[in-house]
Amino acid sequence: MFIKKLLPALLVLLVVGCAKKDIYNWDDYEATLYLYHQQGKVNVEEQIKLLEKNIDKSRAKSLLSPPGLHAHLGLLYSNIGKIDDAKNQFKIEKQLFVESATFMDLLLNQKTRNLK
Amino acid sequence: MKKGIIFLGILITVFLTGCSKPCDYTAFNESKPKSILVLLPENKTANIDATNAFFSQLTRPLSEAGYYVFPIAVVEETFYQNGVTVAGEMRNVSTEKLRQIFGADAVLYFDINQYGYSYGILSGAPEVSASGTLVDLRTGKTLWNNEITVQGDSTSYFNVLGLLLNRILDNISDKYYPMAGMANSTLFDPASNRCFMYGQRSPLYKG
Numbered sequence: 231m232f233i234k235k236l237l238p239a240l241l242v243l244l245v246v247g248c249a250k251k252d253i254y255n256w257d258d259y260e261a262t263l264y265l266y267h268q269q270g271k272v273n274v275e276e277q278i279k280l281l282e283k284n285i286d287k288s289r290a291k292s293l294l295s296p297p298g299l300h301a302h303l304g305l306l307y308s309n310i311g312k313i314d315d316a317k318n319q320f321k322i323e324k325q326l327f328v329e330s331a332t333f334m335d336l337l338l339n340q341k342t343r344n345l346k
Numbered sequence: 347m348k349k350g351i352i353f354l355g356i357l358i359t360v361f362l363t364g365c366s367k368p369c370d371y372t373a374f375n376e377s378k379p380k381s382i383l384v385l386l387p388e389n390k391t392a393n394i395d396a397t398n399a400f401f402s403q404l405t406r407p408l409s410e411a412g413y414y415v416f417p418i419a420v421v422e423e424t425f426y427q428n429g430v431t432v433a434g435e436m437r438n439v440s441t442e443k444l445r446q447i448f449g450a451d452a453v454l455y456f457d458i459n460q461y462g463y464s465y466g467i468l469s470g471a472p473e474v475s476a477s478g479t480l481v482d483l484r485t486g487k488t489l490w491n492n493e494i495t496v497q498g499d500s501t502s503y504f505n506v507l508g509l510l511l512n513r514i515l516d517n518i519s520d521k522y523y524p525m526a527g528m529a530n531s532t533l534f535d536p537a538s539n540r541c542f543m544y545g546q547r548s549p550l551y552k553g
Contacts, residue, residue, distance in 0.1 A: 332449025
């Protein structure tokens with residue numbers, strides 16, 4: 231059947247397509263973005279651990295953390311009252327991605343009670 | 347083999363729905379946005395899971411295409427604190443205001459048009475469908491818009507993407523989640539035929 235002959239060829243195409251190397255280390259970051267909106271399924275501390283693990287691995291293997299990861303971690307810290315840690319993450323985000331400067335400055339300059 | 351054939355069907359569907367019009371990169375090329383603000387998608391389906399599945403999986407393909415993508419939850423929280431809580435209201439915020447608050451070069455408006463089972467003439471199939479529009483926040487010009495439909499056996503996406511190996515994803519019970527991910531990564535892959543362009547953080551960017 232022709233489909234059986236075509237399949238390996240297409241799979242090869244697929245594999246070649248997937249071989250493109252990612253710019254960033256995504257480990258669990260996408261999942262934490264999902265979990266953030268699944269209220270109560272995985273608690274904030276556990277979400278924080280996932281992101282800290284991502285950062286540790288990125289550092290150890292000289293990989294880049296994705297855009298937004300540090301800012302998102304900052305949001306999670308602020309949710310459990312760790313305001314200094316939160317601000318530190320916003321600063322790191324700004325340092326890594328200059329495009330975020332306006333927004334990070336806004337977050338850094340707002341009164342802490344405005345952060346949930 | 348059966349899974350392979352199912353997957354083949356999915357691939358062909360994705361390819362066929364994307365072969366229609368030639369790309370016009372003019373506006374995109376003039377704008378050269380470096381950063382993209384992703385707003386909460388407008389969910390036009392009755393399935394409340396659709397928003398999160400699409401929203402949480404937009405950051406990766408856009409980042410990998412070479413753009414700075416604003417942290418979606420932090421952006422959302424900022425809207426909430428200013429009393430803006432639904433997708434429609436966020437969309438009504440002017441481009442000038444968005445530029446002023448976030449300093450983004452472009453904004454992505456995203457619509458979810460189908461999420462779940464769709465009954466066709468010949469047979470029914472799980473289907474997700476979405477469309478996006480990228481607008482320059484400095485000029486208000488539309489830089490890009492396109493749409494995507496992904497059909498197929500949703501369980502095969504879990505296998506193909508290796509998602510089942512990831513323990514944290516056990517918490518994601520929504521079976522259409524991987525299809526939403528596949529839709530997004532096709533729609534915003536500049537190497538697919540959706541006319542999206544590489545951004546400046548991509549090694550494939552052509553200035």
